Amino acid sequence: MSALSQTHALRQLVDTDATWQLLRADNAPVIAALLTEHLGGEDRRLPTDELHELIDHDLEGLRAHGLTLPLSGQGYCAEWRKAGYLTRRPADAARGETFELSPGALGAIRFLEQLAAPRQTVTESRLASIGVQLGQLAIETDPDATRRLEQLHAQRDRIDAQIERIHAGALDTLDDARALERIRDILSQAEEIPSDFARVRAEFETLNRDLRARIVESDDSQRAVLDEVFRGVDLIGESDEGRSFAGFSALVLDPVVGSAFDDDIARVLDRGFAGELSPAQRRYLRRFIGTLKDHSGEIHEVITTFARGLRRYVQSQDYQRDRVLRGLLRTTLAAGVEASGHTKPYQPTSLHLELSSVALGSVGAIHLHDPAELDATALIVEHVPGVADLEALRALARATEIDFAELADNVNTLLAEVEHCTVGDVLARHPASQGVASVVGLLTLAATQGAAADGIETVRWHGADDVARAADIPTYRFTGRLL
Numbered sequence: 001m002s003a004l005s006q007t008h009a010l011r012q013l014v015d016t017d018a019t020w021q022l023l024r025a026d027n028a029p030v031i032a033a034l035l036t037e038h039l040g041g042e043d044r045r046l047p048t049d050e051l052h053e054l055i056d057h058d059l060e061g062l063r064a065h066g067l068t069l070p071l072s073g074q075g076y077c078a079e080w081r082k083a084g085y086l087t088r089r090p091a092d093a094a095r096g097e098t099f100e101l102s103p104g105a106l107g108a109i110r111f112l113e114q115l116a117a118p119r120q121t122v123t124e125s126r127l128a129s130i131g132v133q134l135g136q137l138a139i140e141t142d143p144d145a146t147r148r149l150e151q152l153h154a155q156r157d158r159i160d161a162q163i164e165r166i167h168a169g170a171l172d173t174l175d176d177a178r179a180l181e182r183i184r185d186i187l188s189q190a191e192e193i194p195s196d197f198a199r200v201r202a203e204f205e206t207l208n209r210d211l212r213a214r215i216v217e218s219d220d221s222q223r224a225v226l227d228e229v230f231r232g233v234d235l236i237g238e239s240d241e242g243r244s245f246a247g248f249s250a251l252v253l254d255p256v257v258g259s260a261f262d263d264d265i266a267r268v269l270d271r272g273f274a275g276e277l278s279p280a281q282r283r284y285l286r287r288f289i290g291t292l293k294d295h296s297g298e299i300h301e302v303i304t305t306f307a308r309g310l311r312r313y314v315q316s317q318d319y320q321r322d323r324v325l326r327g328l329l330r331t332t333l334a335a336g337v338e339a340s341g342h343t344k345p346y347q348p349t350s351l352h353l354e355l356s357s358v359a360l361g362s363v364g365a366i367h368l369h370d371p372a373e374l375d376a377t378a379l380i381v382e383h384v385p386g387v388a389d390l391e392a393l394r395a396l397a398r399a400t401e402i403d404f405a406e407l408a409d410n411v412n413t414l415l416a417e418v419e420h421c422t423v424g425d426v427l428a429r430h431p432a433s434q435g436v437a438s439v440v441g442l443l444t445l446a447a448t449q450g451a452a453a454d455g456i457e458t459v460r461w462h463g464a465d466d467v468a469r470a471a472d473i474p475t476y477r478f479t480g481r482l483l
Helices: 003-016 018-023 028-039 048-064 073-083 103-116 124-140 145-167 176-191 193-217 222-238 240-253 255-269 272-276 279-286 288-315 318-339 390-400 404-415 423-429 436-449
Strands: 045-047 086-090 097-101 451-462 468-478
Touching (some): 003 018, 018 028, 018 073, 018 103, 028 045, 028 048, 028 073, 028 097, 028 103, 045 048, 048 073, 048 097, 073 086, 097 103, 103 193, 124 145, 176 193, 176 272, 240 255, 240 288, 255 279, 255 288, 279 288, 288 318, 404 423, 423 436, 423 468
Antiparallel strands (some): 045 097, 086 097, 451 468
16 A cells, blocks of 8 residues: 555544544543543443543542533533444443443553553563464464374474473473563453454444445335345354354353363462452453453344344334435435525525424523522411310211211110110111211121011111111111120
């Protein structure tokens, strides 16, 4: 590629690449520091409200040290999302949304961390690792069976020689300095994986949007569109990102590999040189395979969601509506271009367009809230607590409940004079003081403590409105004193 081609390619990156834009932003140190503090650690995703509060708290401290930061935490988060530093997604387990770092922001933060604390890459471990991988690649890609067998035999001889030396008592172990250098090299490579996960997810999202756009812009039938969708779903898995992720995920989710990985980490952390690692580095290594599984499962969920969404999009016929809308927009744009030659954009038209969102209005139409309108104008009456009136409470209880004690006394008083009596006899001697409630109470007592008799009797009483009423009820007889 010539210098001119590279220049044009890089100039395009200046305008489109979030990593480059963050590094050349006016407040790049503030942006990188705040995003690293709250989203660059173990918590790589936060609810939007929580991130706003954390940023606001940090902004107060930064302003106290003379930094000019005019926006609020919410305002800066909105700007960073618009610039591509933050990615906003719906929350999985609750209502609301979350923020996480975009692949571009992760790349910029990693670059700045390497500037602040340069890591030694010209190391023996790095060169040995490259040599081992190169040798293994040469063996596995060699099409000559004879040469490949020779290489494998040589490899086996080297292993046999090492085994013999160990049996002979020559146990050579790596010294602490070189072991520490190697573990730090491994950590450096491991810390790059989360940003790769974010990049893979972003690429899948781009692929999903491209497939939807192709469905809308295609003029094929539903069957053809469905075929396109299924091919598109396969395309997600067959893309470079899909194949790389599938191989990585299969290795991470392999229980044998995961168990061996955890055992190796546990043994390495028990070595003496591992004491030089920081607590965060030790914790990162212990949780490394679990973190990879979590991220891997999340990417699988994203792929599944995209595939279901594509099928639902086609089967619900929503793409037909979008096609119609796309056609209308294109026709309108073409007509607008044609009309622009002889019609001014502010010329009044007879068209009336109903807004689909909040209606617009002038500032003068806004009625401001006046706290004085809520002031109490009437004098406040102070109620002095007093002693409860027993008769008033008793009357209140009688108004809400049947006075069974009074009814039982009425029945027992009448039974003292006669051998037996009915509900009608009791009401004739003691009128219903609670209206129909007294009748219901007497019927309840008769059904539970009286005896049923043949026939129907008519009972009469006066209601609360002093109107005479009557009803035919089954005949019951009270033959003994009520309890």
